[in-house]
Amino acid sequence: MTGAPRWASLLLCLLQSTSGRPRLAPPQNVTLLSWDFSVYLTWLPGPGNPQNMTYFVAYQSSATPKQWRRVKKCAGTKELQCSLMCLEKQDLCNKFKGRVRAVSPRARSPWVESKSMDYFFEVEPAPPILVFTRTDEILSVNATYQLPHCMPQPDLSYEVYFWKEGTGNEVRNPFHAPRLGPLPHSPTKPQCSSPSKESLLQEAFPAYPS
Known part of the structure; x- marks a missing residue:
């Protein structure tokens, strides 16, 4: 009977290691940038992540601070930037921010948020x-x-x-x-x-x- 607790502990450890989904390193330097009257969420790959990364992006308006909306055009993108202009139900009169996560076939990263942007005070105009x-x-x-x-x-x-x-x-x-x-x-x-x-x-x- 002395071996029973040992086997129970080993089984519990195995269950804990397989029950949660593996985590990837989160994207780095997540930033909102503006040029030519547009706004882009940009980021760098997380260190040590595999090559077959895709990314999912969402944005949040200050008018609805508890609600994140998916950016459909950037769902599963392999690019390291996503345009946050002219999105569904977006109101440029309110501050907004973005977030991004990395996803692979077997793992995903935590979400990483950018700082908020006040569009009409921070937008970079295009040259005439x-x-x-x-x-x-x-x-x-x-x-x-x-x-x-x-x-x-x-x-x-x-x-x-x-x-x-x-x-x-x-x-x-x-x-x-x-x-x-x-x-x-x-x-x-x-x-x-x-x-x-x-x-x-x-x-x-x-x-x-x-």
């Missing part, structure tokens, strides 16, 4: 597209930018610099140019401010600055 039209005495510049289809019109303005080519002084006459006119917009777009899918700046300069 410039079109120049020159007459004998006037140089006209049209500047446009294209927004994601779900994004309300941000409060943007342009700073315009121009100078005469060949002069040693690069910036001749910097000035602020806030003349921004909204173009037609979609009525289904969420609105935190004046909505516009695309905005246009028009400004004219002397063709030959002194």
Whole structure:
């Protein structure tokens, strides 16, 4: 009978080791990054994980802090980034954050969360597209930018610099140019401010600055 407790302990140990699902190392450096008016959740693989990793992503809005929503387009992705723009039931007027976990055929990692982002205070704008039209005495510049289809019109303005080519002084006459006119917009777009899918700046300069 003295061997019974020993066998019972061994059996219990085996049951505990097989009952739980094996864990992978969690993704590293989970971060929300913004460029060109968009937001991406980025991460690095967990150390020591096998090569056949896939990842699952979810996001959470500050308006519903107890609810995580799956990002369907990134379910099972092998990439190390996921776009968090124009998601189902997403409201860019509220802060949000993302999380990611690694999954293999036999194991998965814990979720790892990013810090929250306040979109309209932290978004990185895209550079405008410039079109120049020159007459004998006037140089006209049209500047446009294209927004994601779900994004309300941000409060943007342009700073315009121009100078005469060949002069040693690069910036001749910097000035602020806030003349921004909204173009037609979609009525289904969420609105935190004046909505516009695309905005246009028009400004004219002397063709030959002194």
